[in-house]
Amino acid sequence: MLLAPALATRGQGTASPARALWKLSIDYPEDGSIFPPGIPPPTFLWRDAAGSSWRVEIAYGEKSAPIKLPLKAERFHFGPSDPRCSRNPDQQPKLTPQQAATWTWTPDRATWSAIQARSVQQPATITITGYNNAHAAVSRAQVAITTSRDPVGAPIFYRDVPLMPTENISGNVQPLAESANPLIQWRLRDIRQPQSPVVLQNMPTCGNCHSFSDDGKTLGMDIDGPANDKGLYAIVPVGKHMSIQSKDLVHWNTDGRVGTVRVGFMSRVSPDGRYVLSTFAGPTYRLLDTFYVTNFLDHRFLQVFYPTRGILEWYDRSTALRQPLPGADDPAYVQTDGVWSHDGQWIVFARAAARPPREKGKPPALRANDPGETQIQYDLYRIPFNGGKGGTPERIEGAAQNGMSNTFPKISPDGKWIVFVGCRNGQLMRPDSQLYIVPFQGGAARRMRANLLLMNSWHSFSPNGHWMVFSSKGRSFFTQMYLTHIDADGNDSPAILIDNATAANRAVNLPEFVNIGANGIEDIAVQVVGAHKPTGKTGR
Amino acid sequence: MNRAARIACVVLSVATAMPLAAQQGCTTPASIRARMSVAAPDASAFEDLGIALAAEKQYACAAMAFADSLRLKPDSANVLFMLGTSLVFSGHIQEAVGPLQASEAIEGRNLKLHLVLASVFDQLHRGAEAKAEWRAAADTDPLSPEAVDGLAQELVLEQEYQAAIDLLNDRTSARQRTEVQSLNLGIAYAALGKTALAVDVFRDGLNTTQDSLTIAGELADLLAQAGRVDEADAVFVLTLERHPGDVDVELHRFRTLLAADPARAKAAGEELLRRAPRNWEVLYLNGVLETEEGDLAQARSHLEASIALNESVPLAHSLLGVVLGRMRDYAGAKQQFERAIALGDTSQEVHKNLEGVTRAMQP
Numbered sequence: 001m002l003l004a005p006a007l008a009t010r011g012q013g014t015a016s017p018a019r020a021l022w023k024l025s026i027d028y029p030e031d032g033s034i035f036p037p038g039i040p041p042p043t044f045l046w047r048d049a050a051g052s053s054w055r056v057e058i059a060y061g062e063k064s065a066p067i068k069l070p071l072k073a074e075r076f077h078f079g080p081s082d083p084r085c086s087r088n089p090d091q092q093p094k095l096t097p098q099q100a101a102t103w104t105w106t107p108d109r110a111t112w113s114a115i116q117a118r119s120v121q122q123p124a125t126i127t128i129t130g131y132n133n134a135h136a137a138v139s140r141a142q143v144a145i146t147t148s149r150d151p152v153g154a155p156i157f158y159r160d161v162p163l164m165p166t167e168n169i170s171g172n173v174q175p176l177a178e179s180a181n182p183l184i185q186w187r188l189r190d191i192r193q194p195q196s197p198v199v200l201q202n203m204p205t206c207g208n209c210h211s212f213s214d215d216g217k218t219l220g221m222d223i224d225g226p227a228n229d230k231g232l233y234a235i236v237p238v239g240k241h242m243s244i245q246s247k248d249l250v251h252w253n254t255d256g257r258v259g260t261v262r263v264g265f266m267s268r269v270s271p272d273g274r275y276v277l278s279t280f281a282g283p284t285y286r287l288l289d290t291f292y293v294t295n296f297l298d299h300r301f302l303q304v305f306y307p308t309r310g311i312l313e314w315y316d317r318s319t320a321l322r323q324p325l326p327g328a329d330d331p332a333y334v335q336t337d338g339v340w341s342h343d344g345q346w347i348v349f350a351r352a353a354a355r356p357p358r359e360k361g362k363p364p365a366l367r368a369n370d371p372g373e374t375q376i377q378y379d380l381y382r383i384p385f386n387g388g389k390g391g392t393p394e395r396i397e398g399a400a401q402n403g404m405s406n407t408f409p410k411i412s413p414d415g416k417w418i419v420f421v422g423c424r425n426g427q428l429m430r431p432d433s434q435l436y437i438v439p440f441q442g443g444a445a446r447r448m449r450a451n452l453l454l455m456n457s458w459h460s461f462s463p464n465g466h467w468m469v470f471s472s473k474g475r476s477f478f479t480q481m482y483l484t485h486i487d488a489d490g491n492d493s494p495a496i497l498i499d500n501a502t503a504a505n506r507a508v509n510l511p512e513f514v515n516i517g518a519n520g521i522e523d524i525a526v527q528v529v530g531a532h533k534p535t536g537k538t539g540r
Numbered sequence: 541m542n543r544a545a546r547i548a549c550v551v552l553s554v555a556t557a558m559p560l561a562a563q564q565g566c567t568t569p570a571s572i573r574a575r576m577s578v579a580a581p582d583a584s585a586f587e588d589l590g591i592a593l594a595a596e597k598q599y600a601c602a603a604m605a606f607a608d609s610l611r612l613k614p615d616s617a618n619v620l621f622m623l624g625t626s627l628v629f630s631g632h633i634q635e636a637v638g639p640l641q642a643s644e645a646i647e648g649r650n651l652k653l654h655l656v657l658a659s660v661f662d663q664l665h666r667g668a669e670a671k672a673e674w675r676a677a678a679d680t681d682p683l684s685p686e687a688v689d690g691l692a693q694e695l696v697l698e699q700e701y702q703a704a705i706d707l708l709n710d711r712t713s714a715r716q717r718t719e720v721q722s723l724n725l726g727i728a729y730a731a732l733g734k735t736a737l738a739v740d741v742f743r744d745g746l747n748t749t750q751d752s753l754t755i756a757g758e759l760a761d762l763l764a765q766a767g768r769v770d771e772a773d774a775v776f777v778l779t780l781e782r783h784p785g786d787v788d789v790e791l792h793r794f795r796t797l798l799a800a801d802p803a804r805a806k807a808a809g810e811e812l813l814r815r816a817p818r819n820w821e822v823l824y825l826n827g828v829l830e831t832e833e834g835d836l837a838q839a840r841s842h843l844e845a846s847i848a849l850n851e852s853v854p855l856a857h858s859l860l861g862v863v864l865g866r867m868r869d870y871a872g873a874k875q876q877f878e879r880a881i882a883l884g885d886t887s888q889e890v891h892k893n894l895e896g897v898t899r900a901m902q903p
Contacts, residue, residue, distance in 0.1 A: 020774040025747040047747035050778050096716045097685075101748045132781060300683060366649055367681060431682070431712045453715040474715065 022139040024048035024130055027102065030494035031143040032449075034485040036152045036467060037120075038192035041112035043499065044126070045076060047101045050139035051130015056105065059125045060118045066127070069111065076102035078476070078504035084183055085162040085505045091299040093476055093504045116147045148485050150466035152191050155518055156481070157210065158511040160185040160198075160502040163299040163478060173295040175303045186210075189501060190518035191483065196501055200524040207526075209510060211268045212238065214342055214413075214463070216515030218273030223249070223528070233267060234528070235276065235317060238516060242524040249528055250315065252280070252322070265291075265307055266337050266408075271344045275388075276315040277325070279336040285309055290334075292357040292374045292426070294365050300477040301368035301455075306407075306426040308376060309354045312338045312347070314388055326390035327383040334376075337427070340385070341411045341440075347385050348409040348418060350378035350427070351393065368431055375425055377405040380418065382440075397442035406436075408457065413465035415440055417490050419448070421457055433457050435470060437490050450484035450495040461486075463515040468492070471509055479507040566601035569593065583613035590622060599630035610639075617647035625656055633663050649680045651687065658690050670694060678707070688713045689720040701728040719749040723758065730762055738762055746775075751782055757792060769800040787816045794825055805829055820850035827856070831863055839863045854885035861893060870897045 028045040029035075035042070048054070054073055059066035078093045086092060105128075107115065115124050123144035130139030161184050166177040176184075184207065186200035200207070208222035216238055223232045223244070231252040234244045267278035281290045290309040296302050312328035312335050315321070328335040328349055338349040357374055365372035379400030381393040399406045399420050407427035409420045419437050422445075423430035435456050438445040450456075452474020459470035468486055471479045475497070482495035501508045514520065568576055569592040575585045586609035593602035606623035610616065624640035627633070640657045647653065658673035671694040677687035688707065695704035708714065708725040717725075722745025729738035742759035746752060756779040763772035776793035783789055790812050797805035809826045816822045823846035830839035843860040847853070861876030877894040 020771050022774065022778060023743055025744050047744075049743075049746040049750040050781075097718050098716075098748050101750065138778070363648070369682070371679075434711075451711075453711045 021137065022048070022050040022130070024051065024128065024139040024141045026128060026141050026143050027098065029143060029145055029496065032494055033143070033145045033496060034148050034493035035116065035119075035145060035496055036150070036191060036483060036485070037116060037147055038151070039496070040192070040194045040499070041107045041109060042497070043104050043106045044128070045102050045104055046128055046141070047098060048103065048130045048139050050132065052133055053131045054103070054105070055129050055131070057125075057127040057129065058115060059127070061122045066125075071105045071128075073103040073105055076100075076104050079500060080503055081505040082162070082183075082503035085164060085503070088164070088299075091163060091505075093478055115145075119145060119147045120149060122146075148466070150464065150485065152462050152467045152483070153464045154216075154462055154513045154515055155520065156189045156191070156460070156469050156498070156511050157199075157212070157514045157521070158187055158189065158196075158481060158501070159207070159210075159509050160187050160196075161507050161509060162505075163302060163507050165295060165297050165299055165302040167297060173297055175295055185502075186524065187501070188514070188519075188521050189498060191498055192518070194500055197522070199521050200526070203526050209266060210512060212512060212514045213269045213273035214271035214515060215273065216463070216520070218269050220267055220269040220276055222267060223526075232528075233276065233278075235269070238514070238521060240520065240522045242521060244524065244526045244528055246528045250276075250320075265310070268339050270340050271342050274317055276317070277312060277338045277340065277347065278315070279307055279310045279338070280313045280322075280324075282309065282311040282324075282329070282331050284331055288357075290357065292376075294373070296367060298367060300473070301429055301431055303429060304365060304368050304373055304426060305428055306376065307334050307336045308352075308357045308374060310334050310336055312336070312349055314385075316388070323388060325383070325385075325388065327393045328381075328390060334378075336378075337407050337409060339409055339411060341415055342413045343415065345385060346382055346411070347390075348380060348382045348396070348411060350407045350409065351381050352376050352378040352405075368429065369425065373425055377403075377425065378407050378427065380406045380409050380420055395442075396438065398438040398445035399436070399442070402445070405430075408459075410459055410461060410468075411440060412461055412486070413463060417486075419459055419461075419468065420445075421459075422447075429455065429457065431455055431473075435459060437486075437492065439490075446490070448484065448492045450482065450492050452482070452495055455479070458510055460512045462513045467513075469498070469511045469513060470495075471511055476504070478502075478505055479509055481508045481511045566593065566598060566604070567596075569596055583609045583616075583619075586612065587616070587619050587622075590619070590626065594622070594626055594629075597629075599626045600632075602626040603630060603632070615646060617643045617650075620646070621650075621653055621656075624660075628656065628660060633660055636660050637664070649676065651677055651680045651684055654680060655684075655686055655690070662690075667694070667698070671698070678713075682710070682712050683716070685713075685716050685718050685721075689718055692721055692724040696724045696727055696731075699731070701731045704728040705732075717745070717748065719745065719752050719755065722746075722748065723752070723755050726755070726758055726762075730758075735762060735766055739766075753779065753783065753786075753789065756789075760792065760796060764796045764800060767800075769797070772796055773801075773804065785815065787812070787819060787822075790815070791819075791821055791825070794822075798825060798829060802829065802832065806833075818849060820846045820853070820856075823849070824853065824856050824859075827859060827863070831859060836863050836867050840867065852883060854880040854883040854890075857883065858885050858887075858890045858893070861890075861897070865893065865897050865900075870901045873897045874901065 025047045029042055054071055056069050056071050057066040076099050123146045125142050125144045127142040129137050132138045164180055165173055165175055167173050182202045185198045187196035188199050189196035210221040212219055219236050219238050221234045223234050233250040234248050236242055236244050236248045265279040267276050269276055281287055291307050294304045312325045313322050314325050332354055333351050334354050335349055335351050338347050359374055363372045380396040382396055383393045384391040404422040405425055407421050409418045411418055417437050418440055419435055421433045422436050423433040433455050434451045435448040436445040437448055452472040455473040457471055459468050461468050468484050469481055471481050473479050481498045481501055484495055485493040572589050572592045576589055586605050590602040590605035593605055603623055603626035606619050609619050620639045620643035624636045627636035644653050654673050654677035658670050661670035674691035674694050678691045692704050692708055704724055705728045708721050722741055726738045726741040742755050745755045756775055760772045760775040779789050794808045794812055797808055809829055812822045813826055823842045827839045827843035840863045843856055846856050857876045857880035861873040865873035874897045877890055880890050
């Protein structure tokens with residue numbers, strides 16, 4: 001018997017030549033997504049190597065027949081850009097390879113309303129089937145989505161900024177040219193509406209971090225004064241027509257005893273609006289000795305900024321006194337990112353061993369997360385506020401000593417959870433930052449399901465505690481904001497984009513829920529430039 | 541050697557690398573002619589000349605202009621970089637290394653520089669240096685798709701599969717997954733036996749880069765190896781819809797089906813014979829199938845035709861020997877087995893078969 005040359009092992013051939021359906025990739029919404037009631041129709045995103053036209057089927061449970069719809073797919077594209085921010089062609093949105101291959105479909109309002117109404121009790125299974133030019137089904141995939149019974153219940157106040165880093169004539173890189181400050185806007189978004197009205201614009205100076213009291217009655221906002229003075233803080237009552245005037249400003253820099261300069265970092269108004277908690281340089285150091293700051297011309301991540309020294313101090317509006325918070329005022333540490341529990345009893349903050357902001361002999365960082373950055377990893381701690389007397393800091397297990405830098409805590413309104421940001425080094429605008437949730441008392445931290453691929457940061461709980469908004473560069477280097485639903489056990493759902501929050505070439509940041517009605521703020525006027533009321537006397 | 545001496549060497553090597561003909565053929569662009577007509581143009585004039593020549597794609601001439609600029613002002617990292625890239629574009633890859641490295645020594649971390657140097661080392665088959673430069677590029681900008689592509693490719697080539705997976709699954713770079721990244725991530729998973737993950741990555745990659753023959757080929761092979769022949773064939777059908785008439789894809793499909801599903805293979809083989817009747821591999825593979833089916837006359841015909849088109853394939857000779865032997869043409873069979881062995885067939889089968897027909901020829 002002659003042997004034939006060795007061939008590959010023969011497998012079991014199947015009798016049926018029927019073509020298996022190709023699995024297309026549905027990128028948005030993700031399977032298991034939970035939408036808030038009333039949100040405008042989302043845009044479905046998918047990529048498909050096989051189909052050239054598509055149909056969608058919507059099924060609710062096993063008993064009802066699916067609803068079949070033809071769909072007119074369009075290629076993915078970014079929304080309109082702001083021409084005022086289009087000077088540099090290298091700093092405009094660019095499609096990723098995935099986005100360039102993406103098809104989109106946005107259900108009409110009636111279809112989406114029907115999906116929302118019927119997907120409360122049980123998930124709606126959305127199946128997208130691709131067809132080839134011969135009209136044969138060639139590809140398929142499906143996702144199950146539900147609509148929550150929990151309304152979001154409050155609007156989101158956020159900053160809408162250009163990403164236009166510039167180099168001035170001295171060669172210094174600035175995140176934004178001073179002349180471009182008026183391009184910064186603040187908007188208020190009722191997530192049931194398709195757009196966000198601008199409530200504050202044409203500010204002649206730069207406004208920064210803002211926070212609201214839990215009762216929605218008080219707004220606090222960092223405001224830059226003349227000569228880039230970071231020492232102004234506005235505290236104003238919230239209303240439909242707001243005005244920030246000189247009388248509303250606290251001017252930290254008059255302090256002669258507890259620090260010379262407020263470092264302008266993460267101030268938080270207390271739940272009842274009486275106090276403000278913030279990070280200060282402390283009595284020993286100048287501002288420059290307390291912060292690591294580097295700016296880059298790369299619009300994707302244009303700034304690195306975190307404190308390496310500092311203490312928490314609390315300001316009492318009723319007495320105009322500012323005092324260190326015992327337990328968070330140790331100069332051996334940097335203590336920052338202090339937030340209030342919603343009953344006003346606890347403060348959670350980030351802490352690390354204090355160090356000089358710059359390490360001698362280290363080459364300068366050329367980008368965010370460059371090894372040239374000063375290395376620092378914070379841990380989360382809690383102390384009682386105790387009427388300003390503070391207490392002994394307790395480390396929060398799961399959010400400390402875990403190989404990450406643990407920062408930016410937020411406490412859920414029911415007091416059960418802390419959501420914080422974990423990253424490799426420092427804090428704020430970190431490419432690798434991700435959101436984690438840990439029990440308030442400490443325990444195992446869980447990486448949240450809602451995290452997107454790039455930078456997940458600045459989050460805020462809705463007043464009813466069912467939703468959290470956060471910002472991410474997952475879809476675009478021009479930061480966008482997303483929602484996630486959080487159940488009683490702290491489980492979160494895939495991210496839901498809050499679409500059309502700004503132009504495609506502008507970024508959304510600092511989103512904060514405000515405990516007011518949908519249109520509770522219509523406009524904010526700022527009438528303080530160049531005039532500052534010196535307040536903020538020290539209590540020490 | 542100090543930096544100035546090193547740059548002097550670089551400049552000298554450029555001057556000697558450039559053929560005289562190239563030097564004589566340079567045409568100074570009109571835009572720069574006036575500046576070059578002075579008695580002693582300065583470094584900046586030579587630099588601008590180089591830029592103008594490069595804009596006109598006179599890269600060898602541009603390289604000489606940049607070298608002249610460096611003679612007058614040796615410490616310019618940017619001119620060294622432009623000299624290096626001009627040399628690359630003019631085909632003087634080896635000579636480009638010196639100026640690019642000199643530029644790197646001055647400037648340190650620079651994404652473009654690392655990318656060009658990595659690519660140059662790749663072309664020179666200097667793998668370790670290429671890998672170091674790709675890594676430096678990825679460290680300089682983890683969001684650079686080119687840098688991540690290059691480093692991933694290098695890691696997979698060196699079979700550092702887990703390192704490739706770690707790199708490509710890094711959340712900061714995964715946002716912009718390219719064809720090269722999908723391919724290498726899938727290959728790395730497959731190499732580590734993580735077939736399901738590899739299939740998912742290849743499928744997703746193909747949904748992004750729908751025309752990618754390499755991803756489609758890897759996916760089909762992986763599915764076929766896992767016994768998922770229908771799915772593998774669906775990938776081929778899909779690929780052929782996007783690349784109608786691509787004989788290489790059809791051959792790949794034929795090879796896969798031949799090993800797994802003779803019925804579908806036969807139809808595929810007949811179709812290929814119609815479309816590419818003078819392709820040696822099409823003829824050979826049809827001969828394989830016909831031998832398996834016992835259609836020896838047809839197999840002989842196709843194998844002889846295949847060998848006539850490409851006589852250097854030992855397997856074709858060996859199989860023809862089998863066919864001739866079964867047809868009792870022992871002399872012809874012996875000749876084919878000997879030819880197969882001469883061409884490098886070292887299998888036991890061919891030697892056994894040769895012994896068999898030799899015995900059969902004895903009275």
